[in-house]
Amino acid sequence: MDTFSALMSGFAVALTLKNLMWGFLGVTLGTAIGVLPGVGPALTIALLLPATAGLDPTGALIMFAGIYYGAMYGGSTTSILLNTPGESATIVTALEGNEMAKRGRAGPALATSAIGSFVAGTIATILLTVMAPIVVDFALKFGPAEYFAVMVLAFTTVSAVLGASAARGLASLFFGLAIGLIGLDSQTGQARFTLGIPELLDGIDVVVVAVGLFAVGETLYIATYLNREEDKLETMKGSIWMSASDWKRSWKPWLRGTALGFPFGTIPAGGAEIPTFLSYAIEKKLSKNSGEFGKGAIEGVAGPEAANNASATGTLVPLLTLGLPTTATAAIILAAFQQWGLQPGPLLFETQPQLIWGLIASMYVGNVILLILNLPLIGIWVKLLEIPRPLLYAGILIFATLGAYGLRNSWFDLALLYVIGVIGFLMRRFDIPVAPVLVGMILGPLAEQQFRRALAISQGDLMIFVSHPISATVFAITVLVLIGPPLYRRLAARRPANP
Amino acid sequence: MTAPPLNKGELLISLGLIALGTFLLWETRTIAETQGAAQIGPRLFPYLIGCGLTLFGAVLAWQAVAGGWRNVPLDEAHERPDWPAFVIITAGVLLHMAIIGWAGFIIASTLLFVLVARGFGSKRIARDIIIAIVLAIVVFLIFTLALGLSLPKGPFGG
Numbered sequence: 001m002d003t004f005s006a007l008m009s010g011f012a013v014a015l016t017l018k019n020l021m022w023g024f025l026g027v028t029l030g031t032a033i034g035v036l037p038g039v040g041p042a043l044t045i046a047l048l049l050p051a052t053a054g055l056d057p058t059g060a061l062i063m064f065a066g067i068y069y070g071a072m073y074g075g076s077t078t079s080i081l082l083n084t085p086g087e088s089a090t091i092v093t094a095l096e097g098n099e100m101a102k103r104g105r106a107g108p109a110l111a112t113s114a115i116g117s118f119v120a121g122t123i124a125t126i127l128l129t130v131m132a133p134i135v136v137d138f139a140l141k142f143g144p145a146e147y148f149a150v151m152v153l154a155f156t157t158v159s160a161v162l163g164a165s166a167a168r169g170l171a172s173l174f175f176g177l178a179i180g181l182i183g184l185d186s187q188t189g190q191a192r193f194t195l196g197i198p199e200l201l202d203g204i205d206v207v208v209v210a211v212g213l214f215a216v217g218e219t220l221y222i223a224t225y226l227n228r229e230e231d232k233l234e235t236m237k238g239s240i241w242m243s244a245s246d247w248k249r250s251w252k253p254w255l256r257g258t259a260l261g262f263p264f265g266t267i268p269a270g271g272a273e274i275p276t277f278l279s280y281a282i283e284k285k286l287s288k289n290s291g292e293f294g295k296g297a298i299e300g301v302a303g304p305e306a307a308n309n310a311s312a313t314g315t316l317v318p319l320l321t322l323g324l325p326t327t328a329t330a331a332i333i334l335a336a337f338q339q340w341g342l343q344p345g346p347l348l349f350e351t352q353p354q355l356i357w358g359l360i361a362s363m364y365v366g367n368v369i370l371l372i373l374n375l376p377l378i379g380i381w382v383k384l385l386e387i388p389r390p391l392l393y394a395g396i397l398i399f400a401t402l403g404a405y406g407l408r409n410s411w412f413d414l415a416l417l418y419v420i421g422v423i424g425f426l427m428r429r430f431d432i433p434v435a436p437v438l439v440g441m442i443l444g445p446l447a448e449q450q451f452r453r454a455l456a457i458s459q460g461d462l463m464i465f466v467s468h469p470i471s472a473t474v475f476a477i478t479v480l481v482l483i484g485p486p487l488y489r490r491l492a493a494r495r496p497a498n499p
Numbered sequence: 500m501t502a503p504p505l506n507k508g509e510l511l512i513s514l515g516l517i518a519l520g521t522f523l524l525w526e527t528r529t530i531a532e533t534q535g536a537a538q539i540g541p542r543l544f545p546y547l548i549g550c551g552l553t554l555f556g557a558v559l560a561w562q563a564v565a566g567g568w569r570n571v572p573l574d575e576a577h578e579r580p581d582w583p584a585f586v587i588i589t590a591g592v593l594l595h596m597a598i599i600g601w602a603g604f605i606i607a608s609t610l611l612f613v614l615v616a617r618g619f620g621s622k623r624i625a626r627d628i629i630i631a632i633v634l635a636i637v638v639f640l641i642f643t644l645a646l647g648l649s650l651p652k653g654p655f656g657g
Contacts, residue, residue: 051646164570167562171516171555177548178523185530185541192530192541193523216592223584223618225576390619391630394612397588398634401595401611402604406648414596421592430512431571448544 003133010357014365019062023362026063027370030070035078035384038218038396041071042328042438046210047403049336057340058355062362064336065316068329069121069363072272072309073370076113077381080106080301081234090308092276096293096300101234103296108242112250112298113305114374115242119251120258120306121367124313127262129360132349135321139346144454145464147322149474151447154324156478157267159436161485168432176440179204186449199412206335208404209441210328212417213434215400217424219393225429233385240378250302253283257306264307265314265326272311272327279303313363320344320356323446328435331442338442509563516556523549587618603653608635 013019033039045064052060075090080097093113100109142150159169182193183203194200242250257279264275283303284293293300318324323344325331337344342352349356374381404417427434458464466472527545562568591614599607612631613624621627642648 051642051648054647164572165568167555167558168568171552171559174548174551174555175516175519177544178519178552181523181545181548188541190530190541192545193526219615220585220588223588223615224580224582225574227581227584227619228576228579388621390616390621391627393619394615394627394631395634397592397615398608398612398638401592401599401608402638402642402650405599405604406642406650409649409651411596411600414592414599418589418592418596426512429577430509430568432512444544444548451544 003129006133006353006357007129007361009354010359010361011364013058013354013358014062014361019059019358019362020365022059022063023066023366024369026066027070027073027366028373029063030067030072031074031370031373031381032384033067034071034074034076035381036387036392037078037082038222038393040214040329041068042210042332043214043400044071045329045332045336046207046214047399049207049332049339050403050406052336053339057337057342058358061333061336061355061359062366064333065359065363066366068333069309069312069366070370072121072312073114073117073374074381076117076301076305076308077110077374077378078385080109080113081382082231082385083234090276090305091273092280092304093301093308095280096297098234099294099296100298100301101296105296105298106234107240108246108298109296109301110378111240111242111375112246112302114371114378116250116254116257116302116306117309117374118367118371119254120261120308120310121313121370122364123255123258124262124265124310125360125363125367128313128317128363131266131317132321132356132360135317136346136349139322142322142346142470143468144450144457145468145471146474148447148450148454149465149471149478150322150324151443151450153474153478153481154318154326154443155436155440155447156482158326158439159433161481164431166486168430169436172427172432172434173436173440176437177444179209179437180441180444186445187452197412199410204416204441205407205413206332206438206442207407208413208416209420210332210438211400211403212420213424213427213437215396216417216421217428217434219397219400220421220425221428222389222393224425227389231389240375246298249287249289249298252286253279253299253303254306256282256286257303257308258310261307261310261312262314265311266317272308275307275311276304279307320348320359321346325439325443328438331435331438335442506563506567509568510560513556513560513563517553517560518556520549520552520554520556523552584618584620588615591615591618599651601651601653604639604650605632605635606653608638 014023029044030041033041033044044067048064052063076093076097079090079094080101083094083098097109097113100106155173159173160166180203182200184190184201185192191201260279260282261272261275265272280300280303283299284290287293287297287299289297289299315327315330318326319330319333321344323334325334334344342348342355401414401417404413407413424434454464455462465475523545527542527549530542530545532540532542559568591611594614595607595611598610609628609631612634613627616627617624639650643650
């Protein structure tokens, strides 16, 4: 009953006119940037950080959350009509969705992804509401050793387990950790790696890194390698509404997709790619129309889209309850909390219940707004796809440079922006994942703090990490996660397939 | 089986990581250590991170000479880079950096916009300039008046 009354007081916050407006602004902006290729939620929130520093944190965070899950809705539109996934998590949607659009069924494809996103988003928000207090209760037992352990687990899963290569993921993570070191040491106040440059004393701002990697790096990459081909925009023909058979074929994939996506979001394994691919494979196997897969099967849109949205909401469980970001966007949202001196975690549920529960309640409202924005108004969003590529990227760079320069009106940040942009370009070119840089950069200094606190408590005895049962368990899981998959692959390779 | 050609780009990036890691280890020595044996000072983490960068740089360097990095998706687009586009956009960003202080946000952003659009192959310069000026003015007004950011006005400001 406690959770229920907390949620109700959250609704009292979320339903004030001001916060409704922030939520509406967030989901609208989120849908727009989700639709636009080349702009994602991490970039958008990073760009808005300096401009929102002076605002009330509750409203701004409601807007940021709206941008995050709004982008998940909008991304599907691009995949379906353009076959260029606006979001990495909507790659699978493009497989079947674009085929449906080519066959004149763009309407039902857009509808099943919007309604599926709504179903998944709402169920996932209910699960978040129920789970958050439980995780918080558990996390109140955490000391510095336990926090350090879960952070190491998050580092490992984000960099080594996901993606094509553990070595590239870990190199990317350590690069991010190195960026995080620059500036004054939080405990002794000593300058580290500032090279005598006064601008570096405050460290490198997360806005510069995120915008450099996502906007400048991406723009350079697209212009250099992908600008020769023309995109082919499928038109919206016929009705947007789904037929009775579409509904019948969609509702189970929605629920299955949600069931897959949410847990993947909550465990620190980040990213929505895995659950969307799993959902696609499962729907293909279970469908009576599996012959239609590859030619526009609606199940192949409904399932992955639900999985995608559920996992985005699931990501907020570790972020809000433990302060643990597992995706690039979650890392930027953590940076947003920090900009107001707030640290997400169990204590925030006690000190700022209005903010946390207002934020959670706003997500119920936001999902309803998104359903309205994405069904009847879909025609407006499709117009965004008609912006010519040169103008789109030129516009992106205006906002990118504005974001970096606006921090403190210094050309130094613009130089840094370009250097990081070139690094982002190279990372994209050589298939090095970018998310670990941001997670490492933002979570690294917090991990160092917890590590040093833990050792201050134990008077320098490293055994503290193994003698505490929770931290020992988490470290054991980390080792398992790290050596498990390669070991399994090696064993599987040694034993030829037995039927 | 013939050995695949050595991927120079991959090797260079790996060596860059090793260099960065080594630099970190070198610089760490200049951070003064705090007193007291029980205190873990500001040196340990930089040391660990320097080791990590060097280690994974070495692993990647080894992979680069031994058949190339693992699981890199083949992309035909990578065989035909459009370097002029890269150079034009770079020029746009660096020019913007150089002049924004005295020419102001609107002029610097307009030039940036036109150059980036040109980098993406736009031939309609008149259209680009008009859109650039309108966009720059609108953005300038929104961010300075509504959001309270201070941006350089340039010679026409006031």
